[in-house]
Amino acid sequence: MLGEYRIEGRRASEIAASVERGVGAGELVPGQVLPPMRELALTLGVNPNTVAAAYRTLRERGVIETDGRRGSRVRPRPATTARGSILVDAPAGVRDVSKGNPDPGLLPPLGPALAEAARREAERPGLYGEAPVDEGFARIARAALDADGVPDGPVAVASGSLDAVERVLAVHLRPGDAVAVEDPGWGSLLDLIPALGLRPVPMTVDDEGPLPEAMARALRSGVRAVIVTDRAQNPTGAAIGAARAEELRQVLAAHPDVLLIEDDHGHGIVDLPLHPLAGVTDRWAMVRSVAKAHGPDLRIAALTGDAVTVDRVLGRQRLGPGWVSRLLQRAVAHLWATGAVDAAAVAAAYAEPRDGLVRALERRGVEGHGRSGMNVWVPVADETGAVTRLLGAGWAVAPGARFRMNAGPAVRVTVSGLTASDIEPLADALAAAAGPAPARSYG
Numbered sequence: 001m002l003g004e005y006r007i008e009g010r011r012a013s014e015i016a017a018s019v020e021r022g023v024g025a026g027e028l029v030p031g032q033v034l035p036p037m038r039e040l041a042l043t044l045g046v047n048p049n050t051v052a053a054a055y056r057t058l059r060e061r062g063v064i065e066t067d068g069r070r071g072s073r074v075r076p077r078p079a080t081t082a083r084g085s086i087l088v089d090a091p092a093g094v095r096d097v098s099k100g101n102p103d104p105g106l107l108p109p110l111g112p113a114l115a116e117a118a119r120r121e122a123e124r125p126g127l128y129g130e131a132p133v134d135e136g137f138a139r140i141a142r143a144a145l146d147a148d149g150v151p152d153g154p155v156a157v158a159s160g161s162l163d164a165v166e167r168v169l170a171v172h173l174r175p176g177d178a179v180a181v182e183d184p185g186w187g188s189l190l191d192l193i194p195a196l197g198l199r200p201v202p203m204t205v206d207d208e209g210p211l212p213e214a215m216a217r218a219l220r221s222g223v224r225a226v227i228v229t230d231r232a233q234n235p236t237g238a239a240i241g242a243a244r245a246e247e248l249r250q251v252l253a254a255h256p257d258v259l260l261i262e263d264d265h266g267h268g269i270v271d272l273p274l275h276p277l278a279g280v281t282d283r284w285a286m287v288r289s290v291a292k293a294h295g296p297d298l299r300i301a302a303l304t305g306d307a308v309t310v311d312r313v314l315g316r317q318r319l320g321p322g323w324v325s326r327l328l329q330r331a332v333a334h335l336w337a338t339g340a341v342d343a344a345a346v347a348a349a350y351a352e353p354r355d356g357l358v359r360a361l362e363r364r365g366v367e368g369h370g371r372s373g374m375n376v377w378v379p380v381a382d383e384t385g386a387v388t389r390l391l392g393a394g395w396a397v398a399p400g401a402r403f404r405m406n407a408g409p410a411v412r413v414t415v416s417g418l419t420a421s422d423i424e425p426l427a428d429a430l431a432a433a434a435g436p437a438p439a440r441s442y443g
Contacts, residue, residue, distance in 0.1 A: 004027070005028055007035070007044070013057070015050070015054035016057040016061075019063065020061070020063055031074060032073060033072070034064060034072045056176070057176065060194065061195065062075060062194040083188070083401075088391060088396045088397065094396050095422075097397055097413045097414050097417075097418070097426070098398040099414055100398070101416060102295075102374065106349055106416075113335045113338075117328070117331040117334065126326045132157070133323075137329040141302040144267075144288075145302075149274065150276050150278060151279045151284075153286075153304040155304050157300065157302060157323070158317075159299045159300070161291070162189065162192060165227065168259070168261055168313060169198065173224050176197065176199065178223040179225045180201045180202075180210075180225070182202075182205045182233065184377065184400065184404040186229070186263075186403070187403050190403070200405065201218045201223050205233065205236055206238065207236070207238050207239075209239070209240040212251050215251050216251045219254070219255045219258060224258065224259060225259040228263070229262075229266075230264045230274055231267075231372050232270050232374070234265075235398070235403045236369045236375070237354070237375055238371055238372075240277075241272075245277060248277050256280070257282060258283075259281065260278060260281045260283070260285070262277060262284075262287065263289075264287065265287070265291065266373055268290070268293025269293050269346050269374070278305075282306065285304070285305035286304050286305065288301060299328070300324065354374065354375075354376055356420070357426065358376060361376075361427050363427075364427060364431040366378065366431045374415055375414050375415065376412070376413045377412055378411050378413065383399055383409035386411055387399050387411060389432065390411070393429035400412065413430070
């Protein structure tokens with residue numbers, strides 16, 4: 001059944017790790033059937049419950065799948081396979097509106113900020129043993145958070161939003177715990193949750209963020225953490241308004257022991273006010289990446305939260321990378337201090353093609369979502385067919401499968417780089433692709 005590969009271990013964690021090593025080394029291939037639990041327990045000389053626990057961990061990590069009498073087998077696509085691989089290559093002559101990248105023309109020049117950071121580095125080189133967070137970075141980040149009504153808390157720095165979210169989850173949760181996530185939601189996050197051995201629980205989203213009843217249902221099911229996007233939600237553009245925020249805070253207040261993580265990656269590219277949910281649970285974190293407003297390659301995200309959470313994150317970080325480059329922190333602080341990004345102007349630049357596309361779709365009787373940010377989410381009848389027809393019409397869009405769990409089929413369009421003359425032909429192509437696939441004759 002397993003060829004030459006021998007599963008080893010006495011504890012559930014050891015057995016699960018042995019299977020993962022086999023998968024990683026290619027000695028256990030996709031579709032390969034694992035031994036029945038009782039058979040493996042007998043071989044290893046352990047209780048069948050131990051093997052059952054190991055298989056459960058492997059299922060939660062997305063390494064194996066179980067199908068009744070057919071038993072457990074290695075998944076064709078382990079959870080560590082990025083949803084980003086669900087993509088459409090844009091051939092020559094096809095416009096690519098699938099990537100989710102900011103418009104390079106709206107990003108600030110980094111030369112002056114990096115030069116200033118280098119000058120300060122020359123005056124006083126950064127060495128081991130210094131504080132992991134630059135004082136100027138922390139001061140400016142905290143002042144902006146204060147202005148937006150985010151509860152007081154220390155500041156940490158991570159290498160982007162996903163790194164920050166992973167670190168916060170890791171210091172509070174353990175494999176098998178459930179996490180409430182937006183559906184549709186950020187594809188990288190939907191990959192991360194099972195890769196950490198956690199179980200994602202979907203929350204339905206509308207234009208104002210997670211539905212209160214969906215969050216309440218997830219909380220009643222026993223989730224240990226809830227992750228929400230405050231503005232410019234990827235992929236739908238949802239933004240939490242004042243009324244929705246109050247509803248969600250009331251839902252969360254009944255579960256003070258749940259970890260709340262808020263992702264405000266839209267900071268700097270949206271002009272809608274922030275309505276934070278933080279403050280009603282004992283453990284919380286707010287993450288702000290500079291990627292969309294200042295450049296993805298800076299790999300900097302500010303993180304604040306309750307004192308225990310931030311202290312644990314910093315403590316664990318010291319045992320790994322130690323800190324995020326203080327030179328880059330100072331460069332970002334310089335960009336902030338000099339107002340290198342005009343958030344209102346950037347928001348308007350994205351709003352023009354985004355709102356224009358949503359209106360053009362509405363005129364054609366097609367539903368489109370894009371309240372904020374740089375993406376438009378378009379529900380379709382047949383996702384694969386829609387992607388194919390759009391390619392034929394000269395447009396490469398992102399398949400909705402990258403972003404959804406239980407949500408219906410859709411495609412995501414990134415508007416950065418679109419011009420006014422692009423809106424009508426793109427809307428025509430989307431309208432033609434959004435309906436049912438045309439009937440085919442095989443006669």
